[in-house]
Amino acid sequence: MRQGELPGESVTQRELPGGSRTHGALLELRDVHAYYGDVECLHGIDLTVDQGEVVVVLGANGAGKTTLLRSICRLVRTKGDITFGGKQIGGKSTYDVVRRGVSMVPQGRGTLVDLSVDDNIRAGGYIRRDKEVEADVRYWYDVFPRLAERKSTSGGSLSGGEQQMLAIARALMSRPTLLLLDEPSLGLAPIVVRQLFDVLARVCAERSVAMVVVEQNAALALDMAQRGYVLEAGTVAVTGAADRLRNDESVRRAYLGY
Numbered sequence: 291m292r293q294g295e296l297p298g299e300s301v302t303q304r305e306l307p308g309g310s311r312t313h314g315a316l317l318e319l320r321d322v323h324a325y326y327g328d329v330e331c332l333h334g335i336d337l338t339v340d341q342g343e344v345v346v347v348l349g350a351n352g353a354g355k356t357t358l359l360r361s362i363c364r365l366v367r368t369k370g371d372i373t374f375g376g377k378q379i380g381g382k383s384t385y386d387v388v389r390r391g392v393s394m395v396p397q398g399r400g401t402l403v404d405l406s407v408d409d410n411i412r413a414g415g416y417i418r419r420d421k422e423v424e425a426d427v428r429y430w431y432d433v434f435p436r437l438a439e440r441k442s443t444s445g446g447s448l449s450g451g452e453q454q455m456l457a458i459a460r461a462l463m464s465r466p467t468l469l470l471l472d473e474p475s476l477g478l479a480p481i482v483v484r485q486l487f488d489v490l491a492r493v494c495a496e497r498s499v500a501m502v503v504v505e506q507n508a509a510l511a512l513d514m515a516q517r518g519y520v521l522e523a524g525t526v527a528v529t530g531a532a533d534r535l536r537n538d539e540s541v542r543r544a545y546l547g548y
């Protein structure tokens with residue numbers, strides 16, 4: 291029996307309209323399996339993300355959402371095809387994948403607590419050698435004026451919402467074409483979450499960044515996304531256009547509180 295599977299239980303996959311994409315997507319996972327040591331935690335995931343598209347990943351605790359993001363960033367061992375921009379990244383290092391245009395905001399934000407806000411933001415641009423780094427730093431202070439006011443203070447002294455904004459600015463400093471976000475709303479007040487999602491939608495549109503968002507706040511995430519995937523026990527249980535998922539009885543019952 292595979293990890294996450296109950297006796298006698300196997301996940302039936304359902305595809306709602308708008309769920310599938312033809313080849314040529316920005317990111318494509320085909321039959322991806324992921325492992326911690328010898329234990330298999332993802333069991334043959336198919337997923338695509340188009341250029342500039344927002345895709346939400348829903349699922350219960352332990353369903354494999356974080357592992358899915360780690361697979362794309364090459365932070366866990368995987369089998370199967372992972373292509374980004376038409377090139378295989380399955381065998382590449384995390385550094386290579388970041389250089390090719392993938393960036394991740396991990397769960398817990400990964401703030402460099404002893405560094406200043408300014409240094410935290412600049413750390414995100416460490417792979418860049420171009421002259422537009424300064425312009426990008428200014429852009430982020432314009433998007434997040436609260437960070438501009440506190441640029442000399444240490445990252446660790448910011449509130450949870452400010453740290454999340456800092457993590458997003460830092461991740462986007464590498465000018466990715468794909469941003470992976472792991473539970474951005476975790477531990478934040480509802481009003482802060484709403485502001486955060488508004489800013490995310492704005493900057494991703496302005497900078498043509500595609501996003502994969504793992505999120506417990508399914509209603510908000512489905513509002514922003516074009517498509518979604520529901521993971522169960524390491525497999526895709528349901529996939530489809532965001533509005534189809536929002537109106538699907540089982541998704542409503544499990545994730546939208548109906």
Ligand SMILES: Nc1ncnc2c1ncn2[C@@H]1O[C@H](COP(=O)(O)OP(=O)(O)OP(=O)(O)O)[C@@H](O)[C@H]1O
Pocket residue numbers: 293294326331349350351352353354355356357358
């Ligand atoms: N570092 C690890 N070593 C071994 N097993 C792990 C590790 N991280 C996660 N797992 C296991 O992999 C499976 C998927 O975990 P994962 O964290 O990807 O789920 P998730 O959907 O993101 O859950 P959550 O919402 O709780 O973060 C779980 O069974 C979990 O126990």
